[in-house]
Structure formats: structure tokens, C-alpha cells
Amino acid sequence: MIRILIVDDDALVTMSLKTIVEATGQIEVVGTGNSAEEAVKLYEEYKPDILLMDIRMGEATGIDAAKEIFSKNPSAAILLLTTFSDDEYILEAIKIGIKGYLLKQNLEAIVPSIKAVNKGQSVFGDTIMNRLPELLKTADNNLSPYLELSEREQSILVLVSEGLNNKEIATKLFLSEGTVRNYISHLLEKLALRDRTQLAVFYYKNVQN
Template sequence: MDKKRILLIDDDELITMSLEMIISAEEDFQVVGKGNSGKEAVKLYDELTPDILLMDIRMADMNGLEAAEVILGKYPDATILFLTTFSDDEYIVKALKLGVKGYLLKQDYKSLPVALHAAIDGQSVFGGAIVDKLPALMNKADNPGGFNYQEKDITEKEYEVIQLVAEGFSNKEIAQKLFLSEGTVRNYLSTILEKLELRDRTQLAIFYLKN
């Protein structure tokens, strides 16, 4: 069986050594390179073309996000996992936008072998603390600087209704587009207006366009 080749990048040598021990204990993985900066990540990725790049974010010289952007620009199918101490919302959103395959926290190191196997199988992997944040972060990513509909308990389907109302569609047209009955659309609209404390669909359309 061919072992999957892992490149490790972290500016803490002790962490790199620990990760190498954890990964090497798995019979189907091998560490083929190690580095301590984003620039080294780019250089070593070019030289080694590993199956997975496991990389920290906060590093001197060039951070992990910057390195990932360079690597994915050149190798769009690269499998990159971030392993970091920081669950900053800004980092997570940037990582998602870049298209990395995972974002894990170092305190979840015990789940690393499982995450690596999942990534090899083409799955996206996120630590438990990150998963809890994803719905709110995706809302922010879709509405940068705008109103956070999730804070008002607006569901995905309700948000679709809001968008269609703002585009000028009637209840009948919305029902056809969303494969709903007109009565269901009216119920959605009534619930939305109540949640957002608005009077009618005109106010709703204006509210959406402003936000």
C-alpha cells in the first residue's frame, strides 16, 4: 500500500516533532517534509507535491493563509489542512473562502489521524469548536458588513423568500419557484415580518436591499 505523503509546517519545532510522531504511528501516512514558515511551505510544496499539507496559520515571514493562497493558485487541487491554536472568526472565514479542506485546533490533536483520513477521502474536516461557529460565519461571509439574519432566527428557506420578495415576485411566483403552496408562502411571509418587526412586503424589500 502506498503511503500518503504529509508535509508539516509549524513555527514551533516541538509541535512539529509531536505531530510527526502522531502521524508516523499511522501505517498509511508518512511525513516527507517539515518547515517553519509560509515561505517554506510554498517552497517545499513545489519540491515535494505532498498528498496533504498540514500547516499552522500564525507564522512569521509569511502566514499560513498567505501560503495557502499561493499554493492553491498554482495547485487548485491541493489538500491543505490548517492546524492552529486560534479559532478567530476572520481566519476561519478566510480559510473557507480560500477553499482549504479543513480547519482544526491543536487541542484536538487526538482526532488528527481521523481528520487526515477524511481529507484523503475528499471530505472537508473541521474541529468541533469550528463546526459550532460555521452557520454564523457563513452568514457573515454571505453578508459582509450587513445584517445577520441568523440572529433573528431567519431560516434558509425564509431567507430565500425574502430574496424573492425583494426581487419583486408575487406569492404565486415565489410558490412556483420554491415548490411550495401559496398558503405556505403567506405563512412564511407572516413569520418573517414578525421576526424582523416589519409591517409589509414593501418594507421587507426595502430592508433587504438596505442590508
Template structure:
């Protein structure tokens, strides 16, 4: 696994390089110290994953991530930060980041990188527990303006609860293939990338999830 590390604290970068390369199968291809370096180094090195801080001088990690993903939508970005701000979480997910974890939990970094490499989205427990707060922010969106049917809205609510395709299929008496088709159609209509962005979209609509 080839990883690009970007953090404005050079000691953190050096520590991360030591931790990651001790795994044997992880190579830190380069280290950068601000968002502009992240953009340039990503283009040059084409890493499997970009592990990046958020608050940095000159250009933030969020600004850098947005530029990188506009140029290369398949880029895998994992944010590693000390900040648990709602705005940062929503922006990171909204721009298409694959994960958001806290620096305080160094033991979670390698497992998170491996999960992202396998195509998973990784958000720490602290992030997940913030989602109900995000739910209450802003007014309620009318999904009908996006051309969503009542069934699609129902399925979206179940995705937001964290149910898998199999669990949704059982709940709605559908096949898993039909659920996948519905999900693809919803993502296309809303111009979203994945289930995580869909859940955040639902939370931001101001709706309250029924347990």
C-alpha cells in the same frame, strides 16, 4: 501517506513528526517553519497532504495555502491551529483547504489526515457550530445574478443543511444522478470547488436555514 508539516513552533513540528510516524504508514517528508517555506517545500516534496498552522511570521498559512492552490489546485491542505476566528475559517474554506482542526485536540489529527487522504473535507465540531454565526454576516445575495434556477437554489439550501445526495433526492423526488448533475451545474456557475464551499457561500448570503 506522505505529509509535510509546517508550524512556526519547532517543538510542535517535532511533536507532530513523532506522533505521525508512530503510525507506521505515515512519513513526514519535511518540516517548515513559516508560510514561505511551506510554498517552497510543497513544490519540492509534493506531499500527499500539507498539515499547516495559520499564524506564522513572514507569510501566514492562509497566504501560503492560496499560493500553493493557485499553482496546484489538487493540493490537499489541512489547517491545524489554536485560533477559532471566523475570518480564518471562511478564508480557509474559500481558498479550498480540505480541513480546519484545532491543536488542542491532538487525538483528532491522524483521523483527520486519513479522511483528507480519502478525499473528505474535515472540520471539527467547533468549526461546524460557528457556521450559524457566519450565516448572519453581511447582506443577502441575490442568487439570480449567478444564473441559478429556483430548483438549484432549493438544492443549494439542502446542501447547506448537510443533507447527502441520497437525502436530497428523497426530499425533492429526484434520482441521485439528477441531484449530482444539479450540484455540478451549481458549482460550475458559482465557480466553487465542493459542497463545503457551497455551504459557506450560502451562509454568507445572509439566508436563514429552515429546519
């Protein structure tokens, strides 16, 4: 059973989401809230597997709540749900380690996304990921960390940014999947990043501009 916390400033939306996800019989809603402040408080209280949270909730946003939660729980799995496909929110969400960013009008994707995030995957979707290079064109570059990577690490970073999985990277570079996993772990550690999505963001922001 996947334990989730739902936070949205619209109580009707919160209850509708609860009904949708619990109908699967595989997801339990351990708590609900209606503000960024409640999100932080309830996360500490319930420590859910996943926090499903709106972004725009009054003065404090879901992004603000996520930052505070990450400060105490670096491995928290947070899935943002919003009606706003806002470039600034998308970039900020990915940079701080959000696991997913969904639009409310895409209700059929909510349950599959929760399941994917629970397995450690990121669920920003092709539409958002395809927009990243354009969104990051105006960002300030910092090539120093990239230049400190070995040639092999740079190659793997490029392939990760292109969306290849470990098996595909292993085949392309004539390596074992285990070796690729080790390289990616080292990349994450060297660049102080959380996951593959942030590796792609780093590449597009600092290298491929």
C-alpha cells in the same frame, strides 16, 4: 501510504506531529518546514497528498501560503492546525478552499482528519460549521448568482448547506444519487466554487442571512 508535509514555526510541534502521524504506519511525512515561505517551497518540491500547516507563523501566515499554493495547485489538499479559533481565519480558510481547520489541543482528531481529507472530505467539524451562519451575518450579500440557479438547483443548494449527503438529498427530492452528484457538479461550476463546504458558505453568506 498518505504522503504529507508538515509546517509549523515551532520545531518541537513539528516533530511531535511527525511522531504522532507516522506511528499509524499509514502516513509518511515527506518533509517538514517552519515558515509560510518554506511551506510554498516545500509543497512545490514534494507535491504531498496533504499539507498540514500552522496558521500564525511570523509575518506571513498559513493562509498566505495556502493562497500562493492554490494559485499554482488548485486541487491542493491543505489542513490547517492552530491554537487560535479565530473567526476571521475560519472564514478566510473556508472561502479559499482549505480542506480542514483543526485546533492543536484536539490531537486525537489529527490522524482521522488526515485520512478523511485524503478521501476528499472536509473536516471543519460541527462546532465550526454551526458557527458559520452567525459569522457570515455581517458579510455583503450577492444574490445574483443564486437567482440564476434553477429551482431544483436552489433546492439542492439549501439541502447541501443543511449538511445532507447525496443519498439523503436523493431520498428527499426523489432523485437518484447520480443525478444529485451531477447537480452538485453543475452548482460548483456555475458558482465557481471548489466543494460542498464552499456551497454552504455561499448559501449562508448570500441567501440565508
